[in-house]
Amino acid sequence: MLGVAALMAYVLVAPAYANQQSGLPVYPHSVQTKSERGASGFVAVLYDSHDAPSVVDAWYRGHLRACQRGTFSKGLIKYVCPNGFVDVEPHGGGTIIEIVSMT
Numbered sequence: 001m002l003g004v005a006a007l008m009a010y011v012l013v014a015p016a017y018a019n020q021q022s023g024l025p026v027y028p029h030s031v032q033t034k035s036e037r038g039a040s041g042f043v044a045v046l047y048d049s050h051d052a053p054s055v056v057d058a059w060y061r062g063h064l065r066a067c068q069r070g071t072f073s074k075g076l077i078k079y080v081c082p083n084g085f086v087d088v089e090p091h092g093g094g095t096i097i098e099i100v101s102m103t
Contacts, residue, residue, distance in 0.1 A: 024084055024099050025063045027056050042084075047097040053077070053090045056097060060086060 030047035037043050049056055057077050061069070067081035077088040084101040 024081060024086055024101065025060075026099065027051075027059055027095075027097055030056075030095075030097055042100055042102055044098060044100045047099070048091075048094065049097060050094045052093075053088055053095045056088050056095045060088060 026047060027049055029051050030049040032045060033048050034046040035043070053075060060077075060079055064079045064081060064086065067079040067086075070078050070080070072078065075090040079086040079088075084099065087096075087098040087100075089096045089098070
């Protein structure tokens with residue numbers, strides 16, 4: 001059990017890297033997989049992580065305290081922030097993270 005506690009402590013304090021378009025933090029154990037700009041000016045960037053959604057969500061809870069958190073069907077978690085939103089969604093044993101900025 002000590003191993004899990006140590007892992008959670010590391011994950012919660014891992015440094016945040018800001019998404020360049022929105023300034024919203026990017027989960028440090030993720031890889032960018034796609035980016036697109038919408039006609040209305042929004043920018044969506046997808047990231048993939050092998051970490052469980054609960055671990056990713058715990059990290060975002062610590063880094064997006066000023067945002068509203070909501071849960072939806074099929075495990076989707078959405079953080080709505082003044083400058084965009086972050087979706088955390090289970091996918092194939094890992095997590096897909098979508099960061100959308102309202103530019």
